[in-house]
Amino acid sequence: MTAKYRPGDRVRIRIDTPAGHFRTPTYIQGKVGVVETVHGAFRNPESLAHDGDGLPKLSLYLVRFDQADIWDQYEAAVRDKLLIDIYEHWLEPA
């Protein structure tokens, strides 16, 4: 499958609380970051957790954020980063 986003693309994490299991923490929802790495295609944990087959596979990305963009009043005036793995259906262009 073809990944929709490439390294360097700016993406926003969707805000959502789907029923059942999902692996996109709320603290990162709504935040804007940059694609660091395209990991490849992996089975969908939201399906696997409920006895599904996890198909079709989804592209999985490592997305990089500036800590200052995530937290109000981040503890240091530095370029600290947070990197997190996010499945493609949680991303939208930013």
Added chain:
Amino acid sequence: MDEHEPHAPAGKEHELTYYEQRVEAIQALLIEKGMLAADEVRQAVEDMDARSPAVGAKVIARAWLDPAFKKRLLTDAKAAIAELGIDVDSWSTLVAVENTEAIHNVIVCTLCSCYPRPLLGLPPDWYKSLNYRARVVKEPRTVLKEFGLELESGIDIRVYDSTADMRYLVIPARPAGTQDRSEEELAKLVTRDSMIGVTRARAPEGTTT
């Protein structure tokens, strides 16, 4: 092997919690129906307990000694580790990240306790605690300070939240004064916590940090 849920202890010396009772009941049922043998369960627990950070330390020591190996480790960690004769077939995808003079990496799983178990063994209790998971993403400098690691403001922290199929391993910086050390000696300087990123590798004896 699902790594997302904590496993109930095999011992029954305390009153079982709700989830432990549930696990016990499911296990008993699986054994009763012949889908699982008690010895298989015991062996799986034994295998898990046998894993230790020594495996990870060996990988790191090799990376310190062999720049080409380190490069391969950073590009495709599982393939590089397989070169050492370690069976990686059953492992999740592994990503190695390198600590340098400018960047310090630290690993967490905010959702549960994802952890590179084949390399580090079972995660320590603090790694699974709500306290660590909630705070290290939000105030990593404060949390690292509590672990005894105070980072200069010139060093950028990169927190990796392993929410999915990837497991992360920190390659700590090689301590100064170790030019003449053998791979075995170097491996002794690589601790579990240094591969999670909450501390640095040990300084060799006879030197100061």
